[in-house]
Amino acid sequence: MLFGREPEDCAVPPKSDPAHVTQLTSLKFRTVKSTRADFSIDDLLLQVEAHAPGVYRLRCAESKVLLDDKPGARSRAHAEMLLARQEPAGELVVSSVAPPDPQGWRLTQGDIVLEIDTDPFQFALYRGEHCVLRSEFCAALGRRVAGDVCTWRLGLELDCDEALYGLGETSNDLDRRGEHLVSDQPQARALPLVWSPAGWGLYVNTLGRVEHDLAATDPDTYAVSLQDRIFDVFLFVGEPVEILNQYSALTGRAGQPGLWPMGVWLDQAPGLSIDSVLETVEQFRADGLGLDVVRLAAPAVCGFQADKAVFEWDTRRVPAARTMLTRFQALNMQVAAPTFPGVLADTALFNEWEDRGWLLTNDADGSAHRFAGNAMTAGRRFGLLDLTHKDVYKAWSERQRQLVDEGLGAPDCDAQLDIPDGITARGGESGATLRTLYPLLARRALFDAVAGHKTPQEGVVCSTDLFPALQRFPWQMGPRVPNTWAGLEHTLRCALSLGASGVPVQMHGLGSAGHPVASMTPELYIRWLATNVFSANFSFQGVPALLPQAFDARTRELVQHWLQWRYRLIPYVLGIIEDSVRTGLPVQRSMALAFPADTLAHAWDTQYLFGPALLVAPALHEGRDIKVYLPKGDAWWDLNTGWRYEGGTTWTVEAGLDTLPIFGREGHMLCLGPTAQSTGEFNSARILDEVWMFGMPEHSPVVMRNKIRVMQMQGSSYIKGLEGLRILPSEGLEVKRRGAEVRISRAR
Known part of the structure; x- marks a missing residue:
């Protein structure tokens, strides 16, 4: 049998x-x-x-x-x-x-x-x-x-x-x-x-x-x-x-994020004005710190008016939207703004759309359901747009596209609500099906607004919602965590678990505005920043105590050091995300995902493979000594020393605040861009500046708009696409250029 x-x-x-x-x-x-x-x-x-x-x-x-x-x-x-x-x-x-x-x-x-x-x-x-x-x-x-x-x-x-x-x-x-x-x-x-x-x-x-x-x-x-x-x-x-x-x-596979979302973000702190945010951006620029995007805080800064179906900016928070966007654009900054698929309850528009059947309804009497207020509505009760209704879906998506056409970089929307049983959409969905379907429809409508008119589709929608086929719609926001070492580990584990679930990108926050800040020491701040640099992306928090300016001069120097690393890494990180469109693989890959046959590696579940080429062992506790396990089956090259280590070995690395244990995987390359303060400074004709090699190159590198190809023949590697780039080969290798081709061979 x-x-x-x-x-x-x-x-x-x-x-x-x-x-x-x-x-x-x-x-x-x-x-x-x-x-x-x-x-x-x-x-x-x-x-x-x-x-x-x-x-x-x-x-x-x-x-x-x-x-x-x-x-x-x-x-x-x-x-x-x-x-x-x-x-x-x-x-x-x-x-x-x-x-x-x-x-x-x-x-x-x-x-x-x-x-x-x-x-x-x-x-x-x-x-x-x-x-x-x-x-x-x-x-x-x-x-x-x-x-x-x-x-x-x-x-x-x-x-x-x-x-x-x-x-x-x-x-x-x-x-x-x-x-x-x-x-x-x-x-x-x-x-x-x-x-x-x-x-x-x-x-x-x-x-x-x-x-x-x-x-x-x-x-x-x-x-x-x-x-x-x-x-x-x-x-x-x-x-x-x-x-x-x-x-x-x-x-379904991820859409492309484009270039500007890869730059560093700044989250507006609740209660701070737009002028205060602009002052913070100007301070970043004056201090030589990289920054690309401002993400405005809840409540929603745009929505339907109380008495008519007009979708506009909230003039109480943004008195002159065009002027605001122009001021940010003058600083090479994009704006992400919160929005919400709801209508405030007990308003003329709520009553009109209740009669029209455009809101989710109660089974008992057919009335529009009034949800309890949340952060997006500033605590006011609301009705949810019935996005299963094609006219409602189209209307909401088109209103969002108007904002994008006006200059908004990305909408920010959480729509995963605990919708009670006994509420039904026009399509007949209710209960668990409606709870699963609603955030999917909300994210898809927003992605249609941002990217639907582009070929190939490109753009991001900020959200923390989870639902089937989530990976089609970038950009996933990370959790709000305490400003502690445990908070750093929390956000890292969330990213690795989402990656193992098919989601290629999670944004990290550098701390959180919603938690006490006293525990954010300079050491924790820099370790957190360094880990975020080697991720899909991250955001500073707009709370004064969590901005670089709140720390001493040495800490600010370290912030600048790591932000320079971040912008140099952008061609590699965007290349990983572009590759996920073809492979489904995430930016941050757990040991079990990357090395399933090495069961010993699985126990090291807070270190990760960053794309295909780099192994990162983040510092999750005080002190300079960090343990790292190098998975078997490969050799590994220390980015800080250039030394080569065999896989299947465990080491304790002494890492100052300007370093992390980072190892290049043998046979791979790391392509770095130039130093910049924003993605607006990137030269499309010269995206790359330098190439680091980890042993004899065997794999074509992951890099945005990749045109670099590796071919092996008779013990040497022949590479096309490295014209004008500095090449740092591993010890024991030599570089010979022959026109557009580079030959890497053993040193004689």
């Missing part, structure tokens, strides 16, 4: 079945096509599809539901929001398992095999001869129908030491095993992708509620429960980087 267990074991009900679902047990083969095999399972239809190489899609429901050739407009719209690639691109070879084993089936894609046992139904995934995942014995798939709610349960067995990564944001251990997450609870900060370094991943394709029991109930079982009329999951097989690649190709 396929799984080496005796059939009579099924007499013992699985202990990890809290939903008391009815297990689907009896499977019969029906038909096969080039990309799909159909089975009858009890009284349902199970479709297994080769969606892409190494990707299987499992769908189960009543036959009439799965075989419906004409799904409604609402179903099609939901499908397009979740999946960028609807049609399968794989090829499936189906063969039966011959006696003496019980009847079963092998569904093969190259060296990837999905084996299915028919009675009882269970499955296992193989890569070559190695089993990477198997379903729970006698409890692979269950179903329960209660009224209009259909709940499915998928049970997967876990090895005793198997780790689970992804599933959204966490400030704790990156291994999510032992947790229980509910997708539509905003506080859960959940995303739908989970993967294991053992070589498999899972994506649950639904807008409905999904509960992930990550061995919290049963220490040996990962149980997924989802509420939808169709059971629809994707199984991935491969290394984590391959899984992220396939996942992002399936659900």
